Amino acid sequence: MIDLYYWPTSNGKKLALALEEFELPYKVHWIDINNGDQFEPSFLKISPNNRIPAIVDPDGPGGAPISIFESGAILQYLGLKYKNFYAAAHDTRQRVLVDQWLFWQMGGLGPMAGQAHHFRVFADEKVPYGIERYTKECTRLYGVMERQLEGRDYFANTYSIADMAIYPWVISYERHGQNLDDFPNVKRWFEAVSARPAVERMQKLVKQD
Numbered sequence: 159m160i161d162l163y164y165w166p167t168s169n170g171k172k173l174a175l176a177l178e179e180f181e182l183p184y185k186v187h188w189i190d191i192n193n194g195d196q197f198e199p200s201f202l203k204i205s206p207n208n209r210i211p212a213i214v215d216p217d218g219p220g221g222a223p224i225s226i227f228e229s230g231a232i233l234q235y236l237g238l239k240y241k242n243f244y245a246a247a248h249d250t251r252q253r254v255l256v257d258q259w260l261f262w263q264m265g266g267l268g269p270m271a272g273q274a275h276h277f278r279v280f281a282d283e284k285v286p287y288g289i290e291r292y293t294k295e296c297t298r299l300y301g302v303m304e305r306q307l308e309g310r311d312y313f314a315n316t317y318s319i320a321d322m323a324i325y326p327w328v329i330s331y332e333r334h335g336q337n338l339d340d341f342p343n344v345k346r347w348f349e350a351v352s353a354r355p356a357v358e359r360m361q362k363l364v365k366q367d
């Protein structure tokens with residue numbers, strides 16, 4: 159059974175969603191990032207960048223355990239291992255399409271929306287430069303999604319690990335200073351993904367004390 163090192167943030171939820179979509183059994187290890195659990199030496203062995211999510215698959219390549227950090231790398235691993243939500247090995251064109259949107263999320267939407275969230279919601283000091291810079295960048299990125307979803311149901315045409323990476327970020331669109339009514343294709347896609355049973359299961363994954 160896969161061990162999931164988890165806290166229910168946008169990056170964490172990608173993996174709760176993926177494990178639910180792949181219908182894989184998994185055990186949750188709660189890493190309370192507000193409590194410093196991510197700096198515990200035992201967790202740093204799995205995730206040297208002290209960030210969730212991470213997994214340990216006891217049945218890794220060659221039958222030996224593998225630990226993986228970085229949500230994009232974990233999604234690719236699951237897609238390759240279980241041959242689903244990615245692309246067949248010979249279908250380079252489809253695989254590159256999925257990878258482009260996965261990497262776009264990892265290098266673009268995630269970091270920029272994270273900064274927008276920080277300056278708009280978390281920062282004790284209101285810094286207009288930071289708020290404006292990252293809100294504007296989010297508006298640009300939501301526009302990129304809007305264009306890609308024109309005439310397409312999902313980012314790579316069919317539902318894939320790229321959608322699983324992007325969706326948990328779009329959940330917080332208001333915190334990015336965005337209104338989905340301004341992005342009707344994104345709204346349609348968001349509603350379609352929201353209706354998936356795996357999303358409901360992912361949202362129910364909360365720590366019981």
Ligand SMILES: N[C@@H](CCC(=O)N[C@@H](CS)C(=O)NCC(=O)O)C(=O)O
Nearest residue numbers: 167168169191209210211228229230
């Ligand atoms: N690029 C990483 C980012 C992971 C990340 O930023 N995780 C945050 C929660 S969303 C975290 O663990 N933060 C703890 C910390 O900064 O100490 C990934 O996608 O896995």
